[in-house]
Amino acid sequence: xxxxxxxxxxxxxxxxxxxxxxxxxxxxxxxxxxxxxxxxxxxxxxxxxxxxxxxxxxxxxxxxxx
Numbered sequence: 001x002x003x004x005x006x007x008x009x010x011x012x013x014x015x016x017x018x019x020x021x022x023x024x025x026x027x028x029x030x031x032x033x034x035x036x037x038x039x040x041x042x043x044x045x046x047x048x049x050x051x052x053x054x055x056x057x058x059x060x061x062x063x064x065x066x
Contacts, residue, residue: 015023045052060066
């Protein structure tokens, strides 16, 4: 998983850095959609109430210092 994530990050950063609009279009055409199977899985996660984002509360008020 780590290797796949690093490879995708490198691809995206290279496309951005090079300003490769055509390359971005190709990437989006290949990977830029949610398949019906993935959507069904996402719907099950949402229906189960499983949190998908973590929100960190920070600052002086959180520490009781304000």
